[in-house]
Amino acid sequence: EAGVAQSPRYKIIEKRQSVAFWCNPISGHATLYWYQQILGQGPKLLIQFQNNGVVDDSQLPKDRFSAERLKGVDSTLKIQPAKLEDSAVYLCASSLDPQGWYEQYFGPGTRLTVT
Amino acid sequence: LAKTTQPISMDSYEGQEVNITCSHNNIATNDYITWYQQFPSQGPRFIIQGYKTKVTNEVASLFIPADRKSSTLSLPRFSLSDTAVYYCLVGSNNAGNMLTFGGGTRLMVKP
Numbered sequence: 001e002a003g004v005a006q007s008p009r010y011k012i013i014e015k016r017q018s019v020a021f022w023c024n025p026i027s028g029h030a031t032l033y034w035y036q037q038i039l040g041q042g043p044k045l046l047i048q049f050q051n052n053g054v055v056d057d058s059q060l061p062k063d064r065f066s067a068e069r070l071k072g073v074d075s076t077l078k079i080q081p082a083k084l085e086d087s088a089v090y091l092c093a094s095s096l097d098p099q100g101w102y103e104q105y106f107g108p109g110t111r112l113t114v115t
Numbered sequence: 116l117a118k119t120t121q122p123i124s125m126d127s128y129e130g131q132e133v134n135i136t137c138s139h140n141n142i143a144t145n146d147y148i149t150w151y152q153q154f155p156s157q158g159p160r161f162i163i164q165g166y167k168t169k170v171t172n173e174v175a176s177l178f179i180p181a182d183r184k185s186s187t188l189s190l191p192r193f194s195l196s197d198t199a200v201y202y203c204l205v206g207s208n209n210a211g212n213m214l215t216f217g218g219g220t221r222l223m224v225k226p
Contacts, residue, residue, distance in 0.1 A: 043159065
């Protein structure tokens with residue numbers, strides 16, 4: 001089966017610019033996650049969707065980050081405006097079970113560099 | 116959510132069995148223990164999950180003692196292709212119990 005798709009793979013922007021990332025989960029997976037992974041650290045959950053509803057966004061910096069999953073399938077994550085500390089890999093994952101405790105499938109990630 | 120403690124890094128010779136131990140003293144009754152593997156420039160990949168005793172699949176074995184306060188991931192024959200970061204996670208499907216990654220263990224080939 002096809003895996004989780006993400007684009008772009010790499011993005012370089014200047015601080016205060018905007019950027020958007022796209023994710024297409026595995027077909028049939030109702031739950032979608034966005035993670036931020038700073039170099040040398042483990043992934044940090046930013047937001048979790050169940051179909052097109054938000055389950056948890058407690059760690060999403062809502063003053064600059066937004067995410068949507070309008071049709072319950074693919075999703076976009078946006079940063080506006082970007083800061084230097086946003087440089088990281090942004091990972092998208094999907095799972096069959098609502099809490100993701102049995103298995104999450106991760107995409108390759110988008111590496112963002114903010115200069 | 117139970118906190119986990121695992122070594123920051125380990126190294127091993129190729130061909131040897133590698134064991135990575137994770138401590139989770141505050142594990143709850145409903146919590147499962149899950150391990151993920153992450154290669155450079157890739158997203159994490161689910162390896163194995165267990166609740167108690169021993170679980171084995173084609174990739175690894177997971178040993179969980181009776182008190183469940185720790186667990187050990189075992190890779191039977193370490194090879195260069197196993198070089199990755201390994202994450203131990205503890206939790207359950209209870210509402211609000213989100214998957215939380217720690218810093219992981221960086222496993223490398225011993226020179």
